[in-house]
Amino acid sequence: MAPMFVPGPVDVVPEVAQAQAKPMLPHRSPEFEALFHSCEQRARRLFRTQHRVFLLAATGTAFQEACVRNLVTGKILVVVNGAFGKRWAEVARTNGKDTDVLEIPWGKAARPEQVADMLRRNRYDVLAVVHNETSTGVENPLKDIAAAAREVQPDIFICVDSVSGLGGTPLEMDAWGLDVVFTSSQKCLALPPGLALAAVTDRALERAKEVPHRGWYLDFVRLEKHRLKDSTPATAAISLIYALDVQLDRIFTEGLENRWARHAHMAQMVQTWAREHGFELFAEEGYRSRTVTTIVNTRAWDIPALNAFLLERGMRIANGYGPLKNKTFRIAHMGETQPQHLEALFEALEAFAQRQAG
Numbered sequence: 230m231a232p233m234f235v236p237g238p239v240d241v242v243p244e245v246a247q248a249q250a251k252p253m254l255p256h257r258s259p260e261f262e263a264l265f266h267s268c269e270q271r272a273r274r275l276f277r278t279q280h281r282v283f284l285l286a287a288t289g290t291a292f293q294e295a296c297v298r299n300l301v302t303g304k305i306l307v308v309v310n311g312a313f314g315k316r317w318a319e320v321a322r323t324n325g326k327d328t329d330v331l332e333i334p335w336g337k338a339a340r341p342e343q344v345a346d347m348l349r350r351n352r353y354d355v356l357a358v359v360h361n362e363t364s365t366g367v368e369n370p371l372k373d374i375a376a377a378a379r380e381v382q383p384d385i386f387i388c389v390d391s392v393s394g395l396g397g398t399p400l401e402m403d404a405w406g407l408d409v410v411f412t413s414s415q416k417c418l419a420l421p422p423g424l425a426l427a428a429v430t431d432r433a434l435e436r437a438k439e440v441p442h443r444g445w446y447l448d449f450v451r452l453e454k455h456r457l458k459d460s461t462p463a464t465a466a467i468s469l470i471y472a473l474d475v476q477l478d479r480i481f482t483e484g485l486e487n488r489w490a491r492h493a494h495m496a497q498m499v500q501t502w503a504r505e506h507g508f509e510l511f512a513e514e515g516y517r518s519r520t521v522t523t524i525v526n527t528r529a530w531d532i533p534a535l536n537a538f539l540l541e542r543g544m545r546i547a548n549g550y551g552p553l554k555n556k557t558f559r560i561a562h563m564g565e566t567q568p569q570h571l572e573a574l575f576e577a578l579e580a581f582a583q584r585q586a587g
């Protein structure tokens with residue numbers, strides 16, 4: 230497998246990709262319902278939750294919207310320290326919600342006290358936090374943010390975008406008191422894109438029942454009604470559920486904690502490589518992502534040329550996101566990426582550096 234070191238979509242192992250080729254089943258058939266049930270029950274372990282998990286033909290962004298539509302009648306506070314927090318605030322505003330943002334400079338993590346300060350000044354229905362900002366390579370201290378938020382507003386709904394975190398970095402939904410946590414299939418779960426997974430507490434579901442105009446496709450109440458019948462309101466992403474079934478087994482065979490440790494180890498490898506090769510790290514120390522590392526392009530490498538060079542060797546990295554393009558580049562180490570893949574990447578990067586020098 231020639232790894233793509235981009236933060237999603239990531240490589241899918243052949244066994245999982247091939248699982249999608251199984252014959253179709255009607256999504257309202259006992260065979261499919263049994264499979265859906267099994268996947269839903271096992272997926273809870275990814276989130277460390279006793280609550281339900283919705284498996285929807287969608288991507289993670291859909292659940293940014295679902296949180297807004299199902300839980301907000303008053304105000305929402307969105308923590309913004311990168312592109313995906315920014316998107317969530319936009320999603321809230323474009324749904325007509327009264328939206329405040331806690332703006333943190335890109336590359337820095339949000340601090341629990343900053344969130345608590347905002348909550349002391351205003352009452353919010355929802356606190357929206359991106360767990361792992363893929364655009365900057367910052368992991369927000371989610372556990373401490375959630376605890377601080379609860380202390381100020383015990384009944385606030387804490388919604389978490391863990392699109393590039395879940396499965397790759399520790400997250401304990403129930404123990405940390407989170408209300409909604411969602412992810413996309415194409416990141417740390419190493420599945421093809423097109424499936425969104427969202428864990429939703431009973432409390433959030435009860436709240437949704439009181440919120441008017443939740444819409445149709447992303448309505449938690451409707452999703453729950455169908456989940457109880459082991460299916461989805463509209464056609465399920467059957468092939469992706471086949472793939473999820475196989476991948477969940479693989480993930481739990483490796484062990485979730487082992488997977489987290491593998492990601493943390495690979496993050497260390499990339500950080501060390503960057504420092505040893507004259508680069509700086511974009512994310513502040515102590516809050517660096519375990520799934521994607523953003524490197525400041527201190528040596529002014531031509532990133533498109535670098536990627537062309539890597540592509541000849543079957544590899545690919547990611548340029549900086551949005552305003553960080555060419556000023557930074559990103560090396561993702563999520564999903565099925567292994568330390569030996571990084572070793573091969575480092576060799577290629579060094580060959581590129583030599584060619585530049587020569």
Ligand SMILES: Cc1ncc(COP(=O)(O)O)c(C=O)c1O
Pocket residue numbers: 236237288289290291313359361362363364390391392393413
């Ligand atoms: C943190 C984060 N949130 C949301 C998204 C959007 O995910 P999707 O494209 O699956 O909707 C991404 C995609 O990179 C992301 O990294």
